[in-house]
Amino acid sequence: MFRITLPDGSVREVALGTTPADVAAAIGPGLAKAALAARIDGDLRDLNRPFERDARLALVTAKDEKDALELARHDYAHVLAEAVQKLFPGTQITFGPATEDGFYYDFAPSPEHGPFTEEDLPAIEAEMRRIIARDEPLIREVWTREQLIDRWQKQGESFKAEWAAELPDAEELTVYRAGKGEDAWLDMCRGPHLASTGKLDPQAFKLTRVSGAYWRGDQNNAMLSRIYGTGWLNKKQLDQHLFRLEEAAKRDHRKIGQEMDLFHLQPEAQGSVFWHPKGYVIWRQLEAYMRRKLDAAGYDEVKTPQLMDARQWEQSGHWGKYRENMFVVPDEIPSTDDDAPILSGTADLMALKPMNCPAHVLIFKQGIKSYRDLPIRMAEFGCCHRNEPHGALHGIMRVRQFTQDDAHIFVREDQVIDEVREFCDLLDGIYKDLGFENYAIKLALRPDKRFGSDEMWDKAEQELRDAVKAAGRATEAFGWEELPGEGAFYAPKLEFHLTDAIGRSWQVGTIQADTVLPERLDASYIGEDGARHRPVMLHRAILGTFERFIGILIEHHAGKLPLWLAPVQAVVATIVSDADDYANEVVEKLKAAGLRVESDLRNEKINYKVREHSLAKVPNLLVVGKREAEEGTVALRPLGEGARQEVLSLDQAIARLAAEARAPDMKP
Numbered sequence: 001m002f003r004i005t006l007p008d009g010s011v012r013e014v015a016l017g018t019t020p021a022d023v024a025a026a027i028g029p030g031l032a033k034a035a036l037a038a039r040i041d042g043d044l045r046d047l048n049r050p051f052e053r054d055a056r057l058a059l060v061t062a063k064d065e066k067d068a069l070e071l072a073r074h075d076y077a078h079v080l081a082e083a084v085q086k087l088f089p090g091t092q093i094t095f096g097p098a099t100e101d102g103f104y105y106d107f108a109p110s111p112e113h114g115p116f117t118e119e120d121l122p123a124i125e126a127e128m129r130r131i132i133a134r135d136e137p138l139i140r141e142v143w144t145r146e147q148l149i150d151r152w153q154k155q156g157e158s159f160k161a162e163w164a165a166e167l168p169d170a171e172e173l174t175v176y177r178a179g180k181g182e183d184a185w186l187d188m189c190r191g192p193h194l195a196s197t198g199k200l201d202p203q204a205f206k207l208t209r210v211s212g213a214y215w216r217g218d219q220n221n222a223m224l225s226r227i228y229g230t231g232w233l234n235k236k237q238l239d240q241h242l243f244r245l246e247e248a249a250k251r252d253h254r255k256i257g258q259e260m261d262l263f264h265l266q267p268e269a270q271g272s273v274f275w276h277p278k279g280y281v282i283w284r285q286l287e288a289y290m291r292r293k294l295d296a297a298g299y300d301e302v303k304t305p306q307l308m309d310a311r312q313w314e315q316s317g318h319w320g321k322y323r324e325n326m327f328v329v330p331d332e333i334p335s336t337d338d339d340a341p342i343l344s345g346t347a348d349l350m351a352l353k354p355m356n357c358p359a360h361v362l363i364f365k366q367g368i369k370s371y372r373d374l375p376i377r378m379a380e381f382g383c384c385h386r387n388e389p390h391g392a393l394h395g396i397m398r399v400r401q402f403t404q405d406d407a408h409i410f411v412r413e414d415q416v417i418d419e420v421r422e423f424c425d426l427l428d429g430i431y432k433d434l435g436f437e438n439y440a441i442k443l444a445l446r447p448d449k450r451f452g453s454d455e456m457w458d459k460a461e462q463e464l465r466d467a468v469k470a471a472g473r474a475t476e477a478f479g480w481e482e483l484p485g486e487g488a489f490y491a492p493k494l495e496f497h498l499t500d501a502i503g504r505s506w507q508v509g510t511i512q513a514d515t516v517l518p519e520r521l522d523a524s525y526i527g528e529d530g531a532r533h534r535p536v537m538l539h540r541a542i543l544g545t546f547e548r549f550i551g552i553l554i555e556h557h558a559g560k561l562p563l564w565l566a567p568v569q570a571v572v573a574t575i576v577s578d579a580d581d582y583a584n585e586v587v588e589k590l591k592a593a594g595l596r597v598e599s600d601l602r603n604e605k606i607n608y609k610v611r612e613h614s615l616a617k618v619p620n621l622l623v624v625g626k627r628e629a630e631e632g633t634v635a636l637r638p639l640g641e642g643a644r645q646e647v648l649s650l651d652q653a654i655a656r657l658a659a660e661a662r663a664p665d666m667k668p
């Protein structure tokens, strides 16, 4: 008999061979039906796997969404593989994990069929639905390595056979069989799985695309066909996801950036943005806003060198840990001799900064600092370079040259919690100003590989936790969560994740308390006791980088930026050429009031002009004709469906727009 403890603390005695499914059934038929899997002493397990010892049991249902999705997606991957092998005999299976929104599976297609294409997907989807309708039980079996290799070789599954031979000895080797009987389809898998394919909703998945992928991710290996799908618990979730994808495509910052003439990228400067005048207006407004907020919060702004000697990067530890992401530059004058190599290869090396931290420590170290000087809040809109692979680059969201809204706060030990709390308040106000009502705060805890003692980590983690509590934000409303293992190797960190208008989450803000770098670079201050002490260094950012944040803003607002950030705030458009002089006068007066205005005096129909400026997301159109010119009025027409046109006196219109165009921190 085993003693099984349920979450409510009650204990059940069960006989050998009893499964979590049996316990669910004994509790009630409703739970038996709803149960998808079990947590046994915290580990996710199959519902039908018998208990092996006394244990704590929690039944997993669709309400445990994260677990339920992970299980369903893993099952969809198996069902996909089974369907493909049924429809396309000779296809070899390899691997198929769950992903963030679904699953994929890598296949080695038969030579007759060749790589899979999107045309194959509808038939595969239909076959997957048949497998789900058959409600095949997913049965776990423990096999020996010899059995596995034998089975795969007999079936001509060379990839699986190769993998089976390499599975670690210590591991129990399991397969999952879809249905009873010798011929039932099976895959080598650690599990766990849902009890049967019928637990999946046949309307809650969709195959989305096909791509190539190398076996084991190595380009010297065979090229496989990867089929991707998105998978959910029910049709409603799938529909919402597909809607989000469609919306995301409409809001793609690369598309809007072109339509609004904000920036471009080109291969001659991989991953570095060419900001056009209109795009740079957004940048300048955002930078000016941030500068005002930082000034008010007691930061000092600095500017540090782009190029620093490799020895400096060695000392800071970046040369060892981070060099593959750095652009290295020899410190020498290139040869102009046609016969000689341009670079000698013997010069000292320098590197473009990938981060600003060491340079800020060097400023801190100038002159003697006393405990009374702290905290020192050193900010830099720091332009950094990181050598990312070309394939990883994405519009202005993932680039190689970027500008961080970086700062380092040097504090005494006793100031950490207060500073972090104040940072939480500053960041909260800024996100709200920028139109983000919701964000989540997460505490990333110590990773396996780390510097420093356990006491140091206990303390550092507790301080961040306490600071968020003191700021009143360690709550469900703020998505408060602790993420084991996800901290940096030298410090735990708080992460701030924005939720955008279509429900996507973006990590932008961060703060971490670091004692390692001050130590490595020998930064110190004189304490009240007259002795030298190490400051704690808080690395923190609110926007992350200007490039990515502007990308997020564009997608969040679908290009319809708040008036204070809009590159062009109004266009004055004429109905007839008689109004040209008046239109010019209106433009001058709006400019004098500090607004960014353009005129459109073209000989085009007004409806045509309205359509064009709407497409360019111009927030306000001021329409003027002969009558407006005579009466000194304008017809003000805000962007957007259902917006009413309103005739105002020119002075009224200017006053209204000027008030609306104030940055959020400049509003009365």
Ligand SMILES: [Zn+2]
Residues within 6 Å of the ligand: 074, 078, 176, 187, 188, 189, 190, 191, 193
């Ligand atoms: Zn599996």
Ligand SMILES: [Zn+2]
Residues within 6 Å of the ligand: 355, 356, 357, 408, 539, 540
């Ligand atoms: Zn830093």
